[in-house]
Amino acid sequence: MRRREFLTALAGVSILPAISVRAQQSTKVYRIAMLHPSHPVAEMTENSSLRYYHAFFEELQRLGYVEGRNVFIERYSGQGRVENYTSLVHNVVSRNFDLILAMTAWMAMPLKKATSKIPIVAISSDPINDGLVTSLAHPGGNITGVSVDPGLEIWGKRFQLFREVVPTISKVGVLAQRQNPERDVLVQTTEKAGVRVVGPTRVDSGSDEDYRRFFVATSQDGADALFVDGSPENITKRQLIVELAAKYRLPAIYAFRVFVEAGGLMAYGTELGEVFRQAARSIDNILRGTNTNPHIE
Numbered sequence: 191m192r193r194r195e196f197l198t199a200l201a202g203v204s205i206l207p208a209i210s211v212r213a214q215q216s217t218k219v220y221r222i223a224m225l226h227p228s229h230p231v232a233e234m235t236e237n238s239s240l241r242y243y244h245a246f247f248e249e250l251q252r253l254g255y256v257e258g259r260n261v262f263i264e265r266y267s268g269q270g271r272v273e274n275y276t277s278l279v280h281n282v283v284s285r286n287f288d289l290i291l292a293m294t295a296w297m298a299m300p301l302k303k304a305t306s307k308i309p310i311v312a313i314s315s316d317p318i319n320d321g322l323v324t325s326l327a328h329p330g331g332n333i334t335g336v337s338v339d340p341g342l343e344i345w346g347k348r349f350q351l352f353r354e355v356v357p358t359i360s361k362v363g364v365l366a367q368r369q370n371p372e373r374d375v376l377v378q379t380t381e382k383a384g385v386r387v388v389g390p391t392r393v394d395s396g397s398d399e400d401y402r403r404f405f406v407a408t409s410q411d412g413a414d415a416l417f418v419d420g421s422p423e424n425i426t427k428r429q430l431i432v433e434l435a436a437k438y439r440l441p442a443i444y445a446f447r448v449f450v451e452a453g454g455l456m457a458y459g460t461e462l463g464e465v466f467r468q469a470a471r472s473i474d475n476i477l478r479g480t481n482t483n484p485h486i487e
Contacts, residue, residue: 220261220477223282225301226293227275228396228426231265240425240448245463249470268297270396270423272369276300283308289476291469294422295320296369298333306332311472313465315339315372315420334476336468338460342372345379345417348458352415352443353383355456359415363389363408363440365431367396367421376417388413396423401430409438420445420459428452 224234233240236247247257255261266282268275279300282290289309292298298312299321312335314320323329326337353359362380364387366373373392380387389408393400408416416435418424424431425448432453435442444450444457 218260220255220288222261222263222473223266223285223287223290224263224293225266225268225279225282225290225297226422227268227272227296228270228423229267229293230269230426231267234265234267241451242448242462242466246466246470249467250473253470253474255474270426272296272396279304289473291473292335295322296422298322298335302331302333308332309334309476311335311469311476313338313469319371334472336465336472338462338465342375344459345372345375346382348417348443348445349379349383351458352417352456356415356441359385361386361388361411361413361415363387363404363411363413363416364391364419365404365408365416365424365442366392366419367423368392368394370419370421372419376419380417393423396427398427398430401427401434405434405438405440409440413440416440416442418442418444418449425449428454 226234229240232238234243236244238244250257250261257263264285264287266278268278275296279297283301283304287308289311290301292301292310292312295312295314295317298310298314301308301310301312302322310333312322312333314322314335314337316339317323317329317333317335317337318326322333322335323331362385364373364376364380366376377387377391388411390404393404418431425446428449429452431442432449435454441455442449444454445459446462447457447459448462450457
C-alpha cells in the first residue's frame with residue numbers, strides 16, 4: 191500500500207483492487223446509490239458546499255458519466271441516526287442498484303451483510319480493522335474501494351503540531367462519536383503526552399443539543415484545547431462545532447480540511463478530494479468490468 195504526502199495535507203489513500211463483475215451493459219445506462227450516514231442528500235451533489243463532492247462528480251464526468259444521461263444517481267442519508275442505519279441499508283439494497291457507493295464503514299458493514307451481489311465501493315478508514323475485507327490486495331466478495339486511513343499514529347503527529355501552535359495546553363477535551371474506535375486513541379495520545387483529558391469525550395445522539403451539552407461540560411471541566419475526531423457526523427456538524435469552539439474559546443485541531451474551511455483553527459489529515467476522485471475511478475473500473483485499479487504513485 192503506497193502513500194504520498196502533500197504539503198497542505200496528508201493523503202493517506204490506499205486503493206483496493208476492483209472486483210470483477212458483470213460485463214458492461216449494452217444500454218450503457220447505470221443506476222447508482224450514494225449512501226452516507228449523516229450528510230444531507232442536498233450536500234451529495236456537484237454543487238455541494240463540501241469540495242470533495244465536487245471532485246467526485248468532476249471525475250465521474252471526466253470518465254464519461256453524465257448524470258441524467260448514462261448514469262442515474264439516488265442519494266440516501268442516515269441523518270446521523272445510528273439506530274436507523276441498518277433499515278436504511280435494507281431499503282437501498284431492495285432497489286437493486288447496479289452499484290452502491292457507501293461512505294464510511296458504518297454504511298458498508300450493514301451493506302456487506304445485506305447483499306453479496308450488488309457491487310459496493312466503500313470509502314472507509316481501515317477496511318481490515320473495520321471488518322470489510324481480510325486483505326487490501328485481495329478483498330474478495332463484492333466490496334472494493336478507498337481507504338482514508340494514514341494510520342492511528344497520525345494522532346500523535348496531530349498533537350505535536352497542535353502543541354506547536356498552542357504550547358500552553360494543559361487540559362484537553364476530546365470530541366468523538368460513540369461508535370468511533372478512534373476515541374480511545376485520542377485519549378491515549380493525549381495522556382501519553384502528559385496532558386489531562388477532561389469532559390465527556392463523546393457525543394451520543396449527534397443532535398445539536400448533544401453538541402452544546404458537550405461543550406458546556408468540557409468548558410466547565412477546565413479544558414483549554416480540543417481534539418475533534420473525523421467521524422462523518424462531526425463533519426456534518428462542522429459549522430456548529432467550529433462556532434461552539436469559538437464561543438467557549440477552545441482552540442481545536444481537526445482531522446480534515448473541511449473544518450478549517452468552516453472557520454476552524456487547524457487540521458492535519460487525508461485530502462478527501464483525492465479520496466473521492468479515486469472512488470469515482472473505482473466505480474468506472476467496476477462498471478467497465480475491469481479487474482484492477484491504478485495505484486497512487
